Amino acid sequence: MGNIKKGGEMMPKCEVIAIANQKGGVGKTTTTFSLGVALANKGKRVLLIDADPQGDLTTYMGWHNTDEIPITIATLMERTVSDREVKADEAILHHAEGLDVIPANLELSSMEVSLVNAMSREYTMKNSISSLKDKYDYILIDCMPSLGMVTINALACSDKVIIPVQSQFLATKGMGHLLQTVLKVRKQINPDLKVGGILLTLVDERTNLAKNIRKELSETYGNVFKLFNTQIPRAIKVAESTSQGESILSYDKNSKVSLAYNNFAKEVLEDGQKEQHRSSQFQSR
Secondary structure, three states: OOEEEEOOEEEEOOEEEEEOOOOOOOOHHHHHHHHHHHHHHOOOOEEEEEEOOOOHHHHHOOOOOHHHOOOOHHHHHHHHHOOOOOOHHHHOEEEOOOEEEEOOOOHHHHHHHHHHOOOOHHHHHHHHHHHHHHHOOEEEEEEOOOOOHHHHHHHHOOOEEEEEEEOOOOOOOOHHHHHHHHHHHHHHOOOOOEEEEEEEEEEOOOOOHHHHHHHHHHHHHOOOOOEEEEEEEOOHHHHHHHOOOOOHHHHOOOOHHHHHHHHHHHHHHHHHHHHHHHHHHHHHO
16 A cells, blocks of 8 residues: 655555456456455455446445445446536445445446446546545445446556456466456556455365366466465355355355455455555655
């Protein structure tokens, strides 16, 4: 996390993290919600953004009639495109586990078309949520399984991207395309964007497959990108928690999955602190 000056002293700034992989079913939504709750449990102010027209994150968090939600991320982005006043606070929903969310529904799919001819189209989401950044320590964006304009917008306003990868054969298939997109966004739109790391998810600990996949990821990308030490195990309880509007950390706090996400949150916090320390050292020179 970088720093901003406030009253002469350095204050940690909000870190925006996109959770992205154009492959579906890799645990992006579960990771976004679980990481958010784990960070909130550690005293951090956390906002989640559902950037998928399917609205899975919104539904998972307990808002099942997504079509009836009056203000969503699509509403904010549409107002930005139309050059109307944007009050991002109006879109925020508060969850019982101590974190907030800006919801999504199918209206977001029409933004792909609207953004094609929009001015500064890649920065629409960034401009829509800019007023919120001083209110949170972390903003986590649950990206849709595609690399369209809405996902580009998410990457354009993020400090880093975390890539969940399912523990199965062909896990690395498509990773190259995603990483090329990230590098392209960094080169042309957001020079501050980093790859925060690769997270192995849905791990079946009874097989050797996870070890082989981890070895493959390490050999292919380990010299360039961080591979998180934490692995997220597969568990039936996660599916059960989705129907309750609760995170797995609340639904089954002593489960292996809950413990894994708590460890993952520690890694994310440690990485942020290291970056903050490096940044403050650089600025003090």
